[in-house]
Amino acid sequence: MPESDTTTLKTQYAARVAADLSQNTAEQERIQAEIEALQAQLASLEQDHELLVGMRSALGGETAEPKTVPAARRTVKKPGSATAKTTRTPSAKKTAPRKAAANKTPATGPAQKGPTLTDLVHQHLSGQTEPRTAAEIARALADAHPERNINDNLVRTTTERLVARSKVVRAKQGATVFYTTAQSAEDTAALKPAEAAA
Structure with missing residues (x-):
């Protein structure tokens, strides 16, 4: 050959x-x-x-x-x-x-x-000043942890679990669901009377 x-x-x-x-x-x-x-x-x-x-x-x-x-x-x-x-x-x-x-x-x-996805979601929401959707949370965590398989459905399920434990609060605006930590929701509720009084 x-x-x-x-x-x-x-x-x-x-x-x-x-x-x-x-x-x-x-x-x-x-x-x-x-x-x-x-x-x-x-x-x-x-x-x-x-x-x-x-x-x-x-x-x-x-x-x-x-x-x-x-x-x-x-x-x-x-x-x-x-x-x-x-x-x-x-x-x-x-x-x-x-x-x-x-x-x-x-x-x-x-x-x-x-850390578990539950911990990551809670930590992320704890560092936010505004409510976030599951898609926004998933995008932020996927960017921060590219080695992990993070998708919208998994984050939504995990966040709903935190809602069931009263660690996260769910708020619906139209067809969109927003999430925030329970502590942030309490802080916001405490500020509203103060703002009204001012």
């Missing part, structure tokens, strides 16, 4: 490998973003669960069963999904990353990523 043909063939293979590698990396990033979003949703559900259990307890309901059943379900699902899938897979290369991801995600994932 002429040297020029060999060079052309190598170039074609190199281009194909580079394209496959780029596609593989993009797919990994997409899946990682989905994992982070699911982690945030799971953390939100767990927090909601704790809040609901506390409310049920305050109303005189049972407390033991709601706490233990979801925890048991989680422990059954996680080992089943992680170990069952990995032991059935013959390739050691495929099982190692899955085990590493399974070990990293629940235990060290949120700790390494820093």
Whole structure:
């Protein structure tokens, strides 16, 4: 085979490998973003669960069963999904990353990523002097934390959870919903009588 043909063939293979590698990396990033979003949703559900259990307890309901059943379900699902899938897979290369991801995600994932989305939303609103929409909050947090998968729906859900905990106040103007911290709302309410008196 002429040297020029060999060079052309190598170039074609190199281009194909580079394209496959780029596609593989993009797919990994997409899946990682989905994992982070699911982690945030799971953390939100767990927090909601704790809040609901506390409310049920305050109303005189049972407390033991709601706490233990979801925890048991989680422990059954996680080992089943992680170990069952990995032991059935013959390739050691495929099982190692899955085990590493399974070990990293629940235990060290949120700790390494820093504050939760709930904390970020509350901190952001605490630093604002004017009410903000969920889209504005999401845009600001996405700019401040480009490594995290932050979208409008996730921020809206998280902010509504803060409203349920009385940490954030919701105000609707027409079709638009604005959010502010409960402390900011109290400060604004306290200023209005003073302004009226002046």
